[in-house]
Amino acid sequence: MIINQDQETKVDNTTTLTLTREHLLNCQFSAWYKLYKSITPKTRIIKPLPEDFVNYLSEDGVILPDEEKTSYGSDSGVFEEYSDDEEELDSYVSKLDDFHPKVQAVIDEFGAVAPKLNWSSPQDAIWISPSNSTRCVTVNDVYLLLKSSDYIAHDLTMLDKLGGVPDDFSFELVLRKWININPALEFRCFVKDRELIAVTQRDQNYYEFLFKLQERLLGEIELFFYEHIKDTFPDSSFVFDVYIPEPYDKVWLMDFNVFYPTTDSLIEWSTLVNLDATCPAFDLELLLIDKELRNASFACQRHSQNKVPMDIVNASMDTEAMVEMLRSQQREMERMEGENSGSNATRGDASTGGDEADATDAAAATASEDS
Numbered sequence: 001m002i003i004n005q006d007q008e009t010k011v012d013n014t015t016t017l018t019l020t021r022e023h024l025l026n027c028q029f030s031a032w033y034k035l036y037k038s039i040t041p042k043t044r045i046i047k048p049l050p051e052d053f054v055n056y057l058s059e060d061g062v063i064l065p066d067e068e069k070t071s072y073g074s075d076s077g078v079f080e081e082y083s084d085d086e087e088e089l090d091s092y093v094s095k096l097d098d099f100h101p102k103v104q105a106v107i108d109e110f111g112a113v114a115p116k117l118n119w120s121s122p123q124d125a126i127w128i129s130p131s132n133s134t135r136c137v138t139v140n141d142v143y144l145l146l147k148s149s150d151y152i153a154h155d156l157t158m159l160d161k162l163g164g165v166p167d168d169f170s171f172e173l174v175l176r177k178w179i180n181i182n183p184a185l186e187f188r189c190f191v192k193d194r195e196l197i198a199v200t201q202r203d204q205n206y207y208e209f210l211f212k213l214q215e216r217l218l219g220e221i222e223l224f225f226y227e228h229i230k231d232t233f234p235d236s237s238f239v240f241d242v243y244i245p246e247p248y249d250k251v252w253l254m255d256f257n258v259f260y261p262t263t264d265s266l267i268e269w270s271t272l273v274n275l276d277a278t279c280p281a282f283d284l285e286l287l288l289i290d291k292e293l294r295n296a297s298f299a300c301q302r303h304s305q306n307k308v309p310m311d312i313v314n315a316s317m318d319t320e321a322m323v324e325m326l327r328s329q330q331r332e333m334e335r336m337e338g339e340n341s342g343s344n345a346t347r348g349d350a351s352t353g354g355d356e357a358d359a360t361d362a363a364a365a366t367a368s369e370d371s
Contacts (some may be wrong), residue, residue: 007162009261019260021162026234027256029174039253042177044106044323048170052095058156062147064140081312103175112178115142118171119158119257123150135178142175148193184210185244187286189221190267192237192259195277200266200287202241210288217244218286224251237356239263241311 007019025031030045107113114134115122125148126133129141136142146152156212159165186202199221210217221242229240237259243252257263265272266287276282 006077012309017260017269017271017273018032019162019258019262021159021166023235023238023258023260024119024158024162025169027238027258028172029116030118030172030254032233032256035232036228036253037225037252037266041179041254042110043108044175045172046102046106046175047172049186050096050099050305053099053173054171054363056096057146057152062144064143100139103142103173103294107137107139107142110175110177111176112137113142114178115145116174116176117152117155118174120144120149120151120155122152124151125149164288165365179243181243182245185246185248186220187217187242187244188265189240189242190259190265190272190275191225191226191229191233191239192273192275192277194230194236196222196230196284197275197277197282198267198272198283198287201289204266204289206291208288208291213248214286214288216248220244220283221286222284228253235259315336 009017009019029043030047033043033045035038112135115136121134122145123134125145128144128148129135134145136145156171159169173354183203184201184205184207188200189196189204190198190200199218201207221244224242233240233256239257239259241254243253243254246251261269266289277284
């Protein structure tokens with residue numbers, strides 16, 4: 001028997017928000033996609049995911065499928081040195097031969113895809129992608145992003161924190177047709193008691209052109225909400241994301257999120273919970289990043305905090321740890337330099353073709369970089 005353990009957060013002196021397992025389940029992609037399919041970008045859902053694939057995502061380290069079974073980009077060379085858990089991780093990969101073609105079939109259909117699990121997209125892992133985006137053109141592009149993402153790791157344990165996983169629950173791989181999205185035109189919409197109480201930019205940078213479009217964009221979002229969303233989503237309070245590309249006359253539904261402080265907001269949650277759309281003085285606005293804020297804390301890329309290795313983040317908070325980390329790096333560099341010197345000397349003594357070998361290695365490295 002699973003006991004439902006709701007999670008509560010006090011957002012101000014008088015208001016407490018409750019996050020339930022049902023709220024999370026209602027926001028997972030497959031729960032709402034069929035209802036809103038006509039206003040959402042083309043997507044394929046692979047569900048349920050094999051247990052071996054879920055275990056593969058949960059394990060530390062990155063091992064990608066054999067190149068002969070599913071091709072992948074040049075990034076894979078980074079992972080030639082495996083962790084101590086290599087054998088266990090590799091065993092999961094070897095059991096996924098029937099799963100790889102399902103992913104490849106969707107890639108073949110769409111040309112390129114953007115992956116996510118039930119709730120989250122691996123936006124925090126785009127630093128490892130050659131395109132610096134979630135665009136995937138091979139199976140291993142998909143696996144690499146998912147394996148490198150803290151957001152995906154959080155998805156895998158999210159329900160456990162709320163009392164456990166329902167018997168009928170399954171993880172899903174969502175593969176959306178790749179769209180080259182302009183981040184300036186993504187907006188987050190907050191709904192409380194089935195009333196739209198706030199609309200904000202999603203990207204945290206200043207865009208001058210948005211101010212000229214402010215009223216038009218807000219009007220399109222309001223109309224979209226009343227026509228498609230207001231009375232159809234199962235929860236009375238929730239958050240949804242939209243995208244409005246040029247010429248700004250078509251609104252696309254991108255995602256749903258819980259009405260809870262774990263959902264990012266440009267507005268303080270203590271302010272959000274006290275907004276009342278039924279109040280006569282209420283005036284809905286589209287909040288945009290002001291010019292004065294572009295050099296402040298908002299003026300940065302989303303997910304940028306996830307693009308720095310945790311050892312550096314932790315060390316930056318502790319002077320002694322930072323010094324020790326730098327010393328360790330210096331010792332490692334000296335060790336590698338010593339090994340390289342010994343290797344070069346051996347190769348030069350062993351063959352008169354040492355210079356030719358160096359030239360060949362350099363050419364190979366250049367070719368690898370170009371690819």
